[in-house]
Ligand SMILES: NC(=O)C1=CN([C@@H]2O[C@H](COP(=O)(O)OP(=O)(O)OC[C@H]3O[C@@H](n4cnc5c(N)ncnc54)[C@H](O)[C@@H]3O)[C@@H](O)[C@H]2O)C=CC1
């Protein structure tokens with residue numbers, strides 16, 4: 001049974017599909033300390049979190065069965081990605097499900113800030129009818145600066161246009177053309193600081209964005225600016241902001257997020273008349289919580305069941321159009337890797353992966369991870385997976401060389417894997433995906449072959465002589481090993497040759513030994529695959 005731990009409050013409706021899955025048990029245990037999590041995480045295959053649980057290296061270390069950490073939301077700053085990658089734990093998030101909700105919260109904050117709604121509400125319910133203090137400003141004809149024009153920033157810009165605002169947008173990936181299409185003026189951070197009436201930030205917190213708005217920016221800021229942060233605490237320097245408000249540079253601020261959450265009781269934001277706050281509620285709507293929980297549950301199920309998945313944060317993203325092309329080759333890539341690793345009997349120093357034909361013009365990085373997983377699994381077992389296979393090869397100083405070429409020697413697609421040892425000796429295997437036939441191995445070392453890889457095969461090398469096939473067949477038959485298919489390969493009559501037999505079950509060690517002892521054979525080995 002697969003076990004999933006849900007350690008933060010996550011929508012029940014969203015995780016329903018996990019709870020309904022017959023091969024999955026879901027435990028909900030929220031509010032655990034790091035030590036408590038360390039005690040129990042070893043029992044689980046997957047961990048589902050929102051932003052409260054800090055998934056530390058110690059938790060990953062204790063999670064010996066842990067295959068995936070799923071974040072029901074966007075930001076993964078509560079998950080140690082480095083530790084996850086090192087341990088081969090896949091980290092996935094649900095990047096799309098809370099975009100609109102967080103955008104709407106940003107707008108709620110911007111309007112509340114413009115019209116002093118929280119302050120006016122507090123006074124009114126306390127019995128003071130004050131119509132003088134809370135003079136607001138309109139959004140119409142104001143300039144809104146948006147730092148970070150990703151999913152949320154773009155939606156904010158779209159809605160701001162409907163309010164008649166002029167929008168200045170900055171994002172390292174925002175082109176002039178895309179900005180124009182959105183009705184946004186492409187600007188620099190400096191333009192925004194000097195010209196915006198409202199500024200909202202929608203970037204992740206990275207070393208580059210930490211304190212991107214701090215004392216030097218406040219010093220040149222347009223007087224009277226209002227600032228909103230519904231992204232991550234720390235993008236705006238909190239103490240520098242307080243100073244800027246007190247000096248009259250900034251008119252007010254609305255923050256949903258803090259450098260440290262929850263903020264200390266004496267945090268200056270909590271008592272400042274010109275600052276309004278919410279407790280990280282950006283994504284807190286019924287709709288968003290269902291969306292992100294559904295997304296993340298679906299992907300966790302795929303991962304636990306070894307099916308293709310998306311939204312892995314600790315692997316490079318793959319465009320859907322590319323994924324459609326390379327995904328059918330994942331299993332073949334792994335098979336070739338595993339086969340090649342079993343052919344090599346010395347430490348591997350270099351791995352060459354050549355993609356040709358249909359695979360020559362797409363980004364094959366993800367496919368390479370599968371080939372490497374197949375190779376490394378031989379010695380590292382389940383420690384190797386597609387998240388850490390590149391990393392594992394790198395720390396073992398195995399040189400991975402990937403090439404792509406349009407020519408295919410008659411195949412529409414071909415993957416060739418060559419393993420080199422320290423003596424420059426090579427083992428090579430090539431495979432293709434044939435429409436209607438599936439995976440075919442078409443080359444072993446320098447011999448052309450054509451067979452469908454199976455769970456068990458015997459790989460024999462010998463010299464081409466009459467009678468060898470019969471002798472091998474008799475020996476296996478006498479020992480109750482049924483041959484499903486046989487392929488022989490040779491370059492010249494009477495020269496070096498290979499024989500590949502697919503058999504129905506595991507070959508007993510003593511039978512393999514008897515084969516090795518046949519004087520006509522040079523080598524015989526069992527190749528085991530997981531088909
Ligand atoms: N308050 C809340 O409850 C929520 C907060 N968030 C946070 O909102 C932020 C934005 O989320 P999304 O729009 O979904 O992410 P996104 O990944 O779609 O957009 C982020 C954008 O920031 C840009 N960026 C990175 N460095 C930058 C820099 N130095 N200057 C300007 N732009 C930069 C990126 O190029 C990207 O386009 C994230 O920090 C996320 O964690 C998201 C959902 C809910």
Ligand SMILES: O=C(O)CCC(=O)C(=O)O
Pocket residue numbers: 050051072073074075076098280281282283284
């Ligand atoms: O789970 C939450 O409520 C926080 C959402 C958030 O900050 C995010 O998705 O980045």
